[in-house]
Amino acid sequence: MTLWRLLLIPALALLLGALALGLRHDPKQIPSPLVGKPLPAIAGQTLDGAPVDLAKAGQGGPMLINVWASWCESCAVEHPVVVAAARQFGDRVAFIGLNYRDKRELGEAWLAQRGNAYRWSFFDPEGRAGIELGVYGVPETFFVAADGTLLAKHVGPLDADSLRGYLKTLFGVS
Amino acid sequence: MALLLLVPLVPLVRADVVAEDPQQRQMLEIAEKLRCAVCQNQSVAESNAELAQDMRRIIAEQLAAGKSEAQVIDYFRARYGDFVLMRPPRQGSGAPLWWAPWAILAVAGGGAFIYLRKRLRDQGDS
Numbered sequence: 385m386t387l388w389r390l391l392l393i394p395a396l397a398l399l400l401g402a403l404a405l406g407l408r409h410d411p412k413q414i415p416s417p418l419v420g421k422p423l424p425a426i427a428g429q430t431l432d433g434a435p436v437d438l439a440k441a442g443q444g445g446p447m448l449i450n451v452w453a454s455w456c457e458s459c460a461v462e463h464p465v466v467v468a469a470a471r472q473f474g475d476r477v478a479f480i481g482l483n484y485r486d487k488r489e490l491g492e493a494w495l496a497q498r499g500n501a502y503r504w505s506f507f508d509p510e511g512r513a514g515i516e517l518g519v520y521g522v523p524e525t526f527f528v529a530a531d532g533t534l535l536a537k538h539v540g541p542l543d544a545d546s547l548r549g550y551l552k553t554l555f556g557v558s
Numbered sequence: 559m560a561l562l563l564l565v566p567l568v569p570l571v572r573a574d575v576v577a578e579d580p581q582q583r584q585m586l587e588i589a590e591k592l593r594c595a596v597c598q599n600q601s602v603a604e605s606n607a608e609l610a611q612d613m614r615r616i617i618a619e620q621l622a623a624g625k626s627e628a629q630v631i632d633y634f635r636a637r638y639g640d641f642v643l644m645r646p647p648r649q650g651s652g653a654p655l656w657w658a659p660w661a662i663l664a665v666a667g668g669g670a671f672i673y674l675r676k677r678l679r680d681q682g683d684s
Contacts, residue, residue, distance in 0.1 A: 395665055411598060417639040485608060511612040518637035520595035520609060 416518050416537045423532050426513045430504040431483055431491055438482070438506050438513060442528055446555040447478035449526040450502070451514065453486045454494035456522040462541035463498050469547050470501040476557050481505030484514050484522050527554050585618045588630050592617075593642050601644050 418424075426438035441447055450466055452459040470479040481502035483491045486509060495505070508514055517526060518537075525538040527550055535554045538546070552558045589603035594610040602610045602617075613634065620630045634642045646652025 392669065399662070414595060414641045415639055417636060485612075510615075511608065512616070514609075515612060515616060515634075515637065518639075520638070 412521075413539060414518075414520065416534070418518055418534050419537060421534060423526075423528055423534050424516055426506070426516050428513060429507055431481075431488060431495075431507045432504065433507075434504070436504070436506065438480070439532060441480045441503070441506075442478045442530060442532070444530060445476070445478055446530050446557070447480055447528045448551075449480045449482055449506075449517075449528065451482045451484050451517075451519055451522050451524040451526075452494075452505075453484045453522050454490040455486065456484075458541045459523045460498065462523050463501065465542055465544050465547055467499045467501040468544065469551070473551055473557050474501075474503075477551060477555055478503055482508055482513060482517075482519075484508050484519065485511045525550075529554075581618065581621055584621055584627070585614060588617050588621075588627055589614050591631060591644050592634055593644050595638055595642065 423439040425440075427435070428438065429435050438449070441449070452463070466479065473479075479502050481504070483505045486507075488507065488509070491505065491507070495502075506513055511519075517524075521539055523541055525542055525547075526534060527536045527538075529535050536550060538550065542550075548558070586603050589610075590601045592602040592613065594600050594602050594605035594607055594613070596607050596609050597605045600607075600610075602613045616633075617630055620633065625633075631643070640647055640651045643652075646655045648656050
């Protein structure tokens with residue numbers, strides 16, 4: 385009887401612990417299996433129509449790929465933060481946009497109205513580059529090392545502090 | 559007159575059903591095994607989210623290019639992780655989901671068995 389009780393308590397604690405862990409886990413945050421791996425080559429064109437490979441956009445330096453769209457409301461909230469960071473760090477980190485499932489004119493108008501934070505934006509009207517990168521929501525931001533390895537992915541809008549944090553810890557830029 | 563007009567329509571409708579595209583069916587079979595990442599509890603086949611539409615198009619393109627079902631599923635798994643599989647994998651991250659119920663059943667069942675046998679024995683003694 386006592387042995388049975390002794391076993392029951394840790395078993396129940398384990399079960400409750402697992403449940404608590406499960407409840408704290410945010411199902412909207414899907415870990416990316418691409419983190420730690422080199423970015424796949426993604427050939428296409430910029431919003432301006434120039435041919436590019438998204439994976440080589442850093443040109444030997446660190447880069448940030450910010451997924452945005454004119455229809456995305458959180459992108460409009462996030463954008464001033466990205467514009468300010470690009471002004472401050474844009475010479476050391478390549479700020480690249482990924483215009484996701486958008487129309488060219490709408491994307492261009494959006495940038496004209498809100499300021500263009502990016503060296504250029506990859507034009508992805510069919511969401512192909514998005515799937516290559518495992519994009520499932522907008523905005524998303526990918527941090528890529530100088531050697532092309534994906535270091536981290538942020539889902540949802542960035543605020544100024546978290547963006548600074550990423551740039552400092554991942555790229556040593558501040 | 560109306561009857562005469564109706565008659566030729568019947569075989570036409572039937573022909574439409576028979577001429578189902580087998581590649582379309584295979585695409586939907588794969589889409590049923592993949593989770594729509596934005597809608598969480600729907601498969602790519604069921605969801606009408608834009609991402610699911612894009613994924614269905616890419617499945618169809620890859621099948622047309624001669625890829626196997628396993629290759630198509632691996633393509634999405636490499637980009638979205640095990641999360642994208644509707645049935646959690648038996649190895650790796652999904653493994654506890656498969657063995658935990660049996661482990662709980664074994665512990666609870668074993669405990670109940672020991673407890674009941676002891677109670678029965680105690681009753682027999684008194």
